[in-house]
Amino acid sequence: MWTATAVWTTATAWSTATVTPQYGQQQQQLHYGQQQPYGQQQPYAQAPYQQQGYGAGYAQNAQNLGYNVPPCQPPPLQQPVGPAFEAFKRILHQTIQERNLASFYPFPSPVVDDLACRASQQVGQLCQKWRLPWEIGSDLAKLGLYDVILYVDDSGSMRFEENGERIKYLQSILQRVTYAATLFDNDGISVRFMNSTPPTHLINGIRDDRQVETLMQSLQYKGLTPMGTELRNKVINPLVVGKARLGELRKPVLVVVLTDGQPSGEPDSAIFDTIRYTNAQLQQSRYGAGAVAFQIAQVGNDQEARAFLAKIDKDPVIGALVDCTSNYENESAEMAQSNPPVDLTPELWLVKLLLGAIDHSYDRKDEKGQTFA
Numbered sequence: 001m002w003t004a005t006a007v008w009t010t011a012t013a014w015s016t017a018t019v020t021p022q023y024g025q026q027q028q029q030l031h032y033g034q035q036q037p038y039g040q041q042q043p044y045a046q047a048p049y050q051q052q053g054y055g056a057g058y059a060q061n062a063q064n065l066g067y068n069v070p071p072c073q074p075p076p077l078q079q080p081v082g083p084a085f086e087a088f089k090r091i092l093h094q095t096i097q098e099r100n101l102a103s104f105y106p107f108p109s110p111v112v113d114d115l116a117c118r119a120s121q122q123v124g125q126l127c128q129k130w131r132l133p134w135e136i137g138s139d140l141a142k143l144g145l146y147d148v149i150l151y152v153d154d155s156g157s158m159r160f161e162e163n164g165e166r167i168k169y170l171q172s173i174l175q176r177v178t179y180a181a182t183l184f185d186n187d188g189i190s191v192r193f194m195n196s197t198p199p200t201h202l203i204n205g206i207r208d209d210r211q212v213e214t215l216m217q218s219l220q221y222k223g224l225t226p227m228g229t230e231l232r233n234k235v236i237n238p239l240v241v242g243k244a245r246l247g248e249l250r251k252p253v254l255v256v257v258l259t260d261g262q263p264s265g266e267p268d269s270a271i272f273d274t275i276r277y278t279n280a281q282l283q284q285s286r287y288g289a290g291a292v293a294f295q296i297a298q299v300g301n302d303q304e305a306r307a308f309l310a311k312i313d314k315d316p317v318i319g320a321l322v323d324c325t326s327n328y329e330n331e332s333a334e335m336a337q338s339n340p341p342v343d344l345t346p347e348l349w350l351v352k353l354l355l356g357a358i359d360h361s362y363d364r365k366d367e368k369g370q371t372f373a
Contacts, residue, residue, distance in 0.1 A: 027263045035251070087120075088115070088138065113373060115184060126183060129179075132136050140180055141184060146251060149192065150191045152258050157225075159222075169300075222262040227262075228269075228274040229270050240253050253292050255292060257296040260299045309326060
């Protein structure tokens with residue numbers, strides 16, 4: 001789990017981080033300890049490196065976020081290859097090796113070359129919008145190797161607890177995840193819900209804020225939290241294991257579970273069983289267990305939910321197959337009370353959410369004494 005100690009050491013390590021927005025541009029220094037107080041920052045549409053408040057400014061600025069990036073062609077062999085392009089190729093090939101993804105990306109892979117080219121053009125924009133050091137922003141290119149599926153809690157507590165603020169936070173997370181993922185993949189993301197089953201055109205190929213907003217407005221937010229049961233029924237069997245059995249899994253899958261509470265309406269063991277089942281089934285396929293990565297993140301301030309995620313994270317079997325991230329609100333409040341105070345940005349929290357399941361170095365960032373080196 002993401003802890004106060006880990007965030008403090010992370011923020012300290014980043015306090016003088018060097019950012020290179022684009023190859024060849026002048027470097028700039030980030031001083032995270034000197035940011036404006038949370039909630040007083042400026043929207044993305046203003047000058048670079050001015051951060052907005054959590055969840056604000058999306059609809060009016062969607063056209064500026066770089067969606068639907070056109071296909072990129074790697075440099076011709078007869079031309080000099082840029083160092084940024086080669087650096088991203090190394091990052092991607094290292095991830096393929098570490099995650100055992102060679103069945104998806106055999107070497108040499110024109111898909112990887114195309115992704116490296118796109119990353120060299122897009123990561124600078126991402127670093128500017130999210131106030132990230134170049135080294136951290138570059139790692140987000142790894143998302144392009146995966147199809148991203150968000151499995152979302154739409155239970156009644158999302159509406160009734162915290163005056164409905166959880167729904168606003170949830171929409172903000174979906175929009176930012178969509179932005180990051182679509183920088184590197186034109187296919188967009190997919191979303192499934194624990195209770196609702198919206199029309200197919202609303203939950204597949206999501207590429208921009210407008211689609212996220214339309215989807216969120218279609219939900220009723222009612223029912224319980226069948227976290228493990230419906231994860232298997234709506235995500236794992238039809239979109240992961242089923243396709244793997246048929247040899248039709250085009251890319252590995254990053255499954256991000258967003259929930260505000262511990263399971264209800266099913267045994268607590270259901271989520272454990274589903275993750276074990278997925279791992280066992282994929283090990284028997286030609287793709288291997290690396291074909292799926294699990295992230296479970298908390299929305300809202302329910303302490304029982306936080307304790308349940310900690311239980312998953314520390315499980316001797318399941319803990320190695322899933323990364324868990326506690327909610328942003330609690331952690332930012334803890335950091336604001338630190339001495340000296342630390343402003344934990346939503347973007348840094350999202351980096352952990354997106355990369356913790358596919359990069360073990362980010363999974364370890366929430367352990368005591370670990371920093372983003």
